[in-house]
Amino acid sequence: MHPDVLTVLNINDPLTRAIEAGHVHDVFQKGGEELARIRREALQELVSSGMSNTQIGELLGMTRQRVSQLLKNGPAPERAFLGTDTVTVVVAGKVESDRPDPQPVVAQDDLVAYDHLKQLARTLSLDTTYEVVPSGGFVRLNRDNLVVLCGPRHSPNLREVIESDEAITFAKDKVGWHLVDNRTGQTRRSPMDEGEPRDFAYLARLPRPDGKGTFLYAAGIHAVGESGVINYLEQHIGEMYRTLKKKRFSAIVECEYDPESPTREIISSRLVTDYYYPAGA
Template identity: 55%
Template sequence: MEDPSKLATIKGPRERAIAAHALIDDYQSAIGELSRLRREALEELLSSGMSQSQIADMLDMSRSRVSQLLSAGIRPERAFLGTGGLTVALGGKHEAGKEKPGAVVSAEALAAYDRLAELARSLGLKAEYEVVPPPGFVTLNRSNLIVACGPRLSPLVQQILESDSNIGFAKDSEGWHLIERHTGTVHRSPCDSGKNADVAYLGRLPRPDGKGTFLYMAGIHAIGTAGAAHYIENNLAELYREMKTRRFSVIVTCEFDAESRQVTSSARASQIYRHDGAAQ
């Protein structure tokens, strides 16, 4: 991060204001992440047997202040989404019936983004979305990225998915489905048989540059993507407790209202596969 004292040397007030504003955002993001790390460490100390009074003595603060930090500090599970402003990349399709079609996203994909953005805001994070136009070239080598784009819309994402030896998308004469590779268990979308339910892939995948990961979700149908977002929203603490920010994959199922197309419930449809070889 840039030294704030250097900003005073910028002569133009316009440039100085822009630089100061950007630096404030950087510092606020860093402070938020430090607060999250502190609360997580305090919770670990409590679970190891230390009392709040002992922690207060260790940190030279009052017990009431420790209690406040544990109840009002940034929740540790925020790290499952990211440590700064989130970018949610939504897969787009060409508009039908137009001479020069633009890229549009489904209502279900936008619903998934809305869920994630609201969850992010509740955790002190900003979120924005971008549309990934055909043929699906999305920049994956960046921090705080969530990708909601099926392999049919992005060959690049499809290649990354092949690194998952546990779960994958496949297609046969009956259509697209998800398969647990080790057991051969096939998960087909209930939508294809007229039911108001779908299945989705949820996981954390490696960036092509090898310098991090990105969170990924995609349904067999678009509504499944919204179902994966619903599952994260309602199980964030558990997901973080089990996986932290390590690579994993799991199949999620969801049910939705036929008229409103709103997801009403979601649950795991497989075990959580850790990409280091273990599973839960």
């Protein structure tokens, strides 16, 4: 019997025992989902290497039919691109200064992006929660299963991490914010500034300051760009995970939105750069 179960079993107080049993059960349930995902991914890799379901079954002591079933059951391998447990999504908030009790308010574009990300996570058997960080606030980056949808101008410590990317830079001049592809020298300014319903956005997996992992980051030159990134993930997360796994990378995404839609729904999205990798990634 698992040591955690034995610990709960030996608790005398029934209330405490019930509470702890619930906690351990939840951990086991989530762990079981992740193990099912890991097994499915491993089986897919064996199939990709040229092995048949029959050969795999013989090695694992199961039938060919059972192998076929396991290849279809459990969370999709690509869910690991977002996380392995409840995903925390950080969005920026602007403080309403005209209220007696000013609170950070999230822009509609950010809420739309979060809603689409939440739906994507749900299809991958992941729950989500979100946090609002006021402009100029501190984002707690040293944690697992973190996605940040927040422009660099909103958080000083986030801006420092973004600046560690040598391939792509967020920059600002007299004209405004823009993205610079340092590999090609090309500058990407938002077509929105000229009245076109298009934007560019930065997508990256960046290092946590504590050096113990990474977090997924997306930010448009304008907020609608974040919805463009989520739209791209909705269509390509499977191939992105097969290509990138959990490696650090950065890229620029272009999106087009419907100017007649009250929520500026995304019509299309595409990569306009390669996936750039830092040295050693």
